[in-house]
Amino acid sequence: MTATPSQTSNPAAQRTRPLGAQISHMLKDRGVTHIFGIPGVHNQEMYRGIEEAGLIHVLARHEQGAGFMADGYARASGRPGVCYVITGPGLCNIMTPMGQGYSDSVSMLVISSCLDEVAAKQGQLHQMKDQEIAAGTVCDWSHTALSAQAAYQLVDRAFTEFQTARKRPKHIQVPIRQLEGLAEAAPARPPARALPAQGEPAVWETLRNRLAASRRPIFIFGGGAAPQRDQMAADQKPDWLEAFRALGGASFATYAGRGVIPADDPLHFGSYLARPESAEVIGSADLVVAVGTSLSEVDLWRDHLGHRAELIRIDIDPEVLSDAQRGDIFVCGDAAGLAQGLPNGPLNTTWTAEEVAKAKARWRAQTDAERPGIVPLCDALKDAVPADTMYYSDMTQFAYVAKEVTPMDRPHHWHHPYGFGTLGYALPAAIGGAIARPGLPTVCIIGDYGFQYTMMELATAVELTLPLPIILWDNGKLGEIEDSMVRAQIAPNAVIQQNPDFLKLAEAFGANAKAPQTIKAFQEDLQTALKADRPTLIRVTPDIHSGD
Incomplete structure (x- = not known):
């Protein structure tokens, strides 16, 4: 060589x-x-x-x-x-x-x-x-x-x-x-590669023309719609965001796309895309634009997006553009090119902030009714931690609720095992996230069963002296599987397990351990954990209440 x-x-x-x-x-x-x-x-x-x-x-x-x-x-x-x-x-x-x-x-x-x-x-x-x-x-x-x-x-x-x-x-x-x-040593580092071309000018002109003629356009933003973290500051917004918000079009976000559109946007439906009724909302649109999303089963939990109008798809992956949700027009390129396809100035659209707000309130109530008691915890969590907190969640009912009801004001700050759906993801992933962002807040959300898949990694977090709150949702069972069996008229089987004493277990690893009985105490324990010199296991059960 x-x-x-x-x-x-x-x-x-x-x-x-x-x-x-x-x-x-x-x-x-x-x-x-x-x-x-x-x-x-x-x-x-x-x-x-x-x-x-x-x-x-x-x-x-x-x-x-x-x-x-x-x-x-x-x-x-x-x-x-x-x-x-x-x-x-x-x-x-x-x-x-x-x-x-x-x-x-x-x-x-x-x-x-x-x-x-x-x-x-x-x-x-x-x-x-x-x-x-x-x-x-x-x-x-x-x-x-x-x-x-x-x-x-x-x-x-x-x-x-x-x-x-x-x-x-x-x-x-x-x-x-x-x-x-x-x-011999490896060759010198090659020059940085550019991202793929952002689509032909004629395609972006087509998008502008379609939007200009639309009265009820709706956008769906996935995780691929946000600039990559190594290409932007943590709170920096995409170049096209201001122009998009001026259009007057409505939007949804997939779970992975939360934060791409700020949660306070009055025409943003949030991450309720998997709600069955969202198909009706999308069906009422006269133009649908999907950006950086595969519109997969775990995004929709239904076979069809629900659109009746023309679908335009923008994605970096050619395989996505030819899947079951195939678009009528597609752009194979990075979402940054969207800035070229948005008209200047507002459109004469019929979406109203009132209809969006009513739909979100209705879907939030449905989520609360399906898994009672978790929505107040999600609200308390959001209120107790800094705005730049990064969350890692596991396959647990706490996370399923939070992914829908917890607003995000920035992208790439909530991570979850969306597709493969592995148990035990959140704890070690949160450790990796905390290592990547020293001095910035990171929170882990995990269930009592999933925690036992990777709980030994507490030792790594203790060794690294990470100030990591680990919210352990302990309902003493595989609650989501039990509910699914009941809906399928199957007698619940093998969904109840004998758990260890999680507090003593955490202390044996050298971590702090808390068991708040009220939501106020839960918030106080979170804030203390973010300042600690080691991880803190915060065990929360369905019996937690809102009183003092």
Whole structure:
């Protein structure tokens, strides 16, 4: 390999090291600061260069936790989350987070070791039939690097695609012998890639003309509608937002798109898109524009959006543009180009703030009736924490209510396992998010059952002295599954579990533990937890009341 000019001027870059160490140096050069993982005999060579390169390693208690931490870190920072894992069980354990990241468009790079030979040699430690294929079922791509050059090219390919395409996890595995072998340094960092073209001018002109002729346009904004976190300040608004709000068009947000449109916009229906009645509202529109959303099952919980008018779709992913919610007109590009397609000045629309407010009040009441007692907790949570709080929630009834009723004034501040729907996501993901935003508030919301999937990661949060409130919704059962069984006329079965003493458990890990009996005490415990020198488990039950 020929050294580049930047390498010849840098004595450290000329050193020959084991490939495992060179990979760490390469990642540092590409802007990586943290590695999440667990060392083992099969990936120890990847750890040789971590300290020398100046990387910070976060030790998880399980590879699933490491993957979720990387996920949470990536969502909070806008930068890729990187994991080091071992062969066999290490890779299998992280495949659930990889699947979650694939579903939710998260930039995660998983680098694992692999055995040098599996066809002619059986019974080896951590042996699998085919690691590459197994990982490839839950990520964007999975490849084996059989040389140092291949490893470097694959790393740069991953980072290039994180910049220019839909963000999704990648997996690179390197044979143990390759990791141990000497290699020259990786080439210099390639120049930053530009985002894809924002669509042809004629397409944006078509959108302007359609909007100008519309009297009842409605927009649906997904998580892809917001500028990426690494391209904007936390409270910065999209360039097109002011022009959009001047139009007088109505809007919905998917759960992932909350905060793209400020919650105080009088024509914003919020994140009630999954309410059945929203189909009627959308059906009353004479033009529908969907921006940065796949309009998937977990966005709608119905087969059809409900539109009768023309549908225009704007998305970076060509696959989305040809799915079951196929648009009549589509733009394959980043949502930033929307600024080119909005007319100047207000339209003569028929939407009114009154009809939007009535619909939101009605849907909020429905949500409260379906899962009683949680809406006041959601309101109390929102009132008790700073405006720039970042939330990580799990598959729990508390989160299902909060995703609908809790307004967000900025995007990329509520993270949830939307598509894959994994239990145990919130705690390790919140740890990753807190690492990415030191000094800024992060809150975890998790259920009593899901907490037991990844509760061992409390030890990591304690080690890192993270001021992380962990709101544990403890109803003593799989409440959502019980309700689903009842609706299906199935006698509830296997939905009641014996829980541990969560407060003593948290204290055993070295965390603080609280059990507020009133909503006021709940708020006080939250505020104290955000200032603590360690995580705080706040156990909340359906018996909590609003009195003093």
